[in-house]
Amino acid sequence: MTRPPEAGLLRFSRAVRWVHGVAGVLVLVLIVSAAVLYNSELQVLVGHRPVVEAVHVWSGVALPVPVLLGLASRSVRADAAELDRFTARDWQWLRSRTRRDGAIAVGKFNAGQKLNGSLSAGGGAVLLMTGAVMWLPDLTPLSWRTGATLVHDWTALAFGLLVLGHLSHALRDPVAMLGIRTGRVPVSWARSEHAAWAEELAGPAPDRRD
Template identity: 40%
Template sequence: MNVRIDTYQQAVSRILRFDRVQRTAHWANALLFGILMLTALLLYFPGLSGIVGRRALVVNIHVWTGIALPVPLLISLLGPWGARMRRDLRRVNKWTRDEIAWLWALGRRAPRVVDKFNPGQKLNSLFVGGSIVVMLATGIVLKWFQFFPVSWRMGATFVHDVLAFAIFVVVIGHIIFALAHPESMRSMVKGWVTEGWAARHAPAWLREETGEMEEDQSVAHSD
């Protein structure tokens, strides 16, 4: 009997937050960021450079991982499998006036209505996306420096260094937030959150998901 209740509860209370494509893209992206950040430390800090040496090899790993960096997100966004990814990207793009006010108040005032992602999460996604483009562009100048004037190389080094520092801050912050919110993190591992979690953290999204059941078919047809 207990089993039955459990199954029943699961059926009604689990809501898919990230599908397989999104989770794969996230973890592939995280792996690439991790390799880049580790090799970055080796390249940047003399103490670590000395221990590991083999600079040409470390540089190669860093450069090719960097070139691969946009790939998981692009594949997950552009493929026929990327419907949810694209829909979430639209969510990250659209901000209500309320959320903009949150941004100007530097996060001190909670927005009245929280959609699937809160403004901080949206900002994190945008920062990661922007970082990929800027780090790739500056990295290309540093790798193929022959084709750029010296002042550009210096500028690219400056931007690459400053943004790397910011990336370390944001990524560490992201990991701390994830550890502090295990249910949120589980949704990036297993995909789902409970209805209770959604009601607390993303009520607008919950209403959208639960009110959407019957409309889903029509959407499928119109696609």
């Protein structure tokens, strides 16, 4: 062990935590305002369509800002690169029925987290692109606007499900939540959830005598 156990391992840098936090708040604002714009019952309750629309549009415009600023930081780029790369072990993990038992040593991110990362990024980019087409009607022909509306609606539905899944996994693991809040996680948690990553940072696990 290279560190005292109470200090734990550094899982997320300050820059990563800020990018995640700011983008996360914007996504929640986008989802709530989208629900009001889309659902008639909520729209009846809230009204003020032009105000809700402005909140939605400008949160969307703002969403890439923390992500692009974050890419200036080496630690954000390193985590993005980590999410990008799939190894043979990742495919094995995805196919395995017992993927959570720790038999497949997982790196910093498991394959599910990697998939969520790229699907969220791609879905977010599609929402931005289609949103821009709807927002700037003079730049594109009418049929593009109709197509963009269709794609935006269905992508939003899928993106919302992805966010729900992300939140439900996070809420079931208080240590993971501690990690994104404070940046650090206990070594024991890292060894059971991300064994390969823990070994890289803290060295091989001491022999267990059981």
